[in-house]
Amino acid sequence: MSEFAKIKFFNKIDTVTGYCEYCNEQSIMVGIVQDFYRCTNCGEDTKQHINGRIRYMQLSESDIDSIKKYQNGKTEI
Numbered sequence: 001m002s003e004f005a006k007i008k009f010f011n012k013i014d015t016v017t018g019y020c021e022y023c024n025e026q027s028i029m030v031g032i033v034q035d036f037y038r039c040t041n042c043g044e045d046t047k048q049h050i051n052g053r054i055r056y057m058q059l060s061e062s063d064i065d066s067i068k069k070y071q072n073g074k075t076e077i
Contacts (some may be wrong), residue, residue: 018056020046029056033070036063 014031022044029037035048037056046056047063059067 002043018046018054020044020056021058022046033067036067045058 014037016029016031017026017036018029018037019025020027020029020039020041023039023042025041027039027041029039029046029048032045036045036059037048038045039056043060044066045064046061048055049055063077
């Protein structure tokens with residue numbers, strides 16, 4: 001992969017800063033699928049919640065199942 005292609009690929013990655021409820025620290029969050037982000041400090045997956053402010057909340061079992069189905073190509077989020 002050429003250097004230009006690598007730069008172009010990494011520009012499409014959705015990254016934000018936010019407070020992780022798992023490690024209780026300000027962190028860079030990397031988008032894994034729509035509205036779901038992974039903390040770069042602890043590696044836990046969170047769900048983005050927007051209600052006057054943006055929060056990254058711990059996932060429920062149904063959220064985890066949704067991510068697995070999306071990654072297997074069975075559904076769209």
